[in-house]
Amino acid sequence: MFDRRVFNFAPGPATLPEEVLKQAAAEMLNWNGLGMGVMEVSHRGKPFMACYEEAIADLRELMNIPDSYAVLFLQGGAIGENAAIPMNLMPLAKNGPKADFIVTGIWTEKSAKEAAKYGQAHIAATSAATGFNSIPDQKDWQLSDDAAYVHICSNETVGGVEFQNVPKVAKPLVADVSSNILSRVWDINDFGVLFGGAQKNIGPAGLSIVVVRKDLLGHAMPITPMVWDWAKQAENDSMLNTPPTYGIYLAGLVFKWLKRQGGVAAMEQQNIAKSNLLYDCIDSSSLFTSKVDKNCRSRMNVTFYLNDESLNDAFVEGAAKLGLMNIKGHKSVGGMRASIYNAMPIAGVKALVEYMKEFERGC
Numbered sequence: 001m002f003d004r005r006v007f008n009f010a011p012g013p014a015t016l017p018e019e020v021l022k023q024a025a026a027e028m029l030n031w032n033g034l035g036m037g038v039m040e041v042s043h044r045g046k047p048f049m050a051c052y053e054e055a056i057a058d059l060r061e062l063m064n065i066p067d068s069y070a071v072l073f074l075q076g077g078a079i080g081e082n083a084a085i086p087m088n089l090m091p092l093a094k095n096g097p098k099a100d101f102i103v104t105g106i107w108t109e110k111s112a113k114e115a116a117k118y119g120q121a122h123i124a125a126t127s128a129a130t131g132f133n134s135i136p137d138q139k140d141w142q143l144s145d146d147a148a149y150v151h152i153c154s155n156e157t158v159g160g161v162e163f164q165n166v167p168k169v170a171k172p173l174v175a176d177v178s179s180n181i182l183s184r185v186w187d188i189n190d191f192g193v194l195f196g197g198a199q200k201n202i203g204p205a206g207l208s209i210v211v212v213r214k215d216l217l218g219h220a221m222p223i224t225p226m227v228w229d230w231a232k233q234a235e236n237d238s239m240l241n242t243p244p245t246y247g248i249y250l251a252g253l254v255f256k257w258l259k260r261q262g263g264v265a266a267m268e269q270q271n272i273a274k275s276n277l278l279y280d281c282i283d284s285s286s287l288f289t290s291k292v293d294k295n296c297r298s299r300m301n302v303t304f305y306l307n308d309e310s311l312n313d314a315f316v317e318g319a320a321k322l323g324l325m326n327i328k329g330h331k332s333v334g335g336m337r338a339s340i341y342n343a344m345p346i347a348g349v350k351a352l353v354e355y356m357k358e359f360e361r362g363c
């Protein structure tokens with residue numbers, strides 16, 4: 001039991017900026033002087049439409065998204081989009097539905113498996129042999145001539161493996177950006193589609209974001225459910241069904257917060273500083289190790305292991321006593337994982353590093 005906020009290193013749903021939560025709390029009962037909360041108003045009414053438009057405009061500004069891309073606020077999470085993507089894009093392949101996958105962890109594995117229900121999911125490269133601790137060199141990717149697109153995950157949340165540069169490919173690049181959207185500067189023109197769930201770097205679970213180049217719209221398979229047909233959603237302001245209004249409102253508050261922090265470039269500098277603190281601590285320790293190749297270590301999900309695994313429980317329990325929560329690694333890989341998204345203050349990372357040093361001294 002805590003009577004204060006803790007440092008929450010959860011991978012998602014994840015910590016949100018305190019300022020944003022305070023504003024949301026203050027507006028819960030009476031939003032914009034309407035005498036009602038934002039959750040209680042019509043999604044088609046003027047006040048909510050203004051909130052929606054502003055959130056889209058702020059996201060466009062933060063990520064420098066040109067008009068040639070549509071921004072959709074949908075539901076179904078990244079897992080839902082794993083099905084929507086092949087349904088929307090695979091028909092663009094010239095010899096029958098097909099896409100290339102660069103498998104760098106469990107999320108791209110899942111994406112390929114889901115896509116295989118709709119067409120050929122060709123594994124053009126995989127780092128499975130290294131236990132998903134690396135990214136295959138692009139020169140070794142076996143890309144197909146007849147694939148509609150190339151699918152990557154820009155940051156594998158479980159393994160802590162992140163592309164440091166957006167790969168340039170001839171086909172539209174489709175990227176699952178669930179866990180590193182808005183954490184580093186990208187040139188949107190390098191992507192055909194960006195997609196992800198909001199519950200890591202943006203807001204509450206329930207909102208998913210799709211940014212899609214407009215020329216890729218309008219090719220969906222006839223079986224595509226209406227709500228996952230991106231062209232239809234784009235024509236209808238993402239409102240073919242009732243959108244996740246509270247998630248959109250909260251995402252909008254996070255976008256304003258990001259703008260006040262100096263935007264994505266400023267966040268990127270902070271994320272470099274925060275992740276360096278942790279990796280420096282790991283690299284200079286004889287108790288902790290990172291298994292991920294140095295050239296693709298994630299700035300968002302820092303995974304590490306104790307050389308003596310019998311100390312794992314004591315390490316996690318000791319951290320929790322200090323209010324350093326949710327540092328246990330994903331069950332499929334074990335070890336530890338500190339998720340340090342945009343909203344994790346540097347003070348949280350410093351507190352964790354201090355604790356790691358203290359724990360090691362006590363061993």
Ligand SMILES: Cc1ncc(COP(=O)(O)O)c(C=O)c1O
Binds near residue numbers: 079080157
């Ligand atoms: C990179 C990545 N992709 C996909 C997912 C699944 O997202 P959702 O639960 O929103 O469908 C996650 C969730 O943790 C993730 O980290």
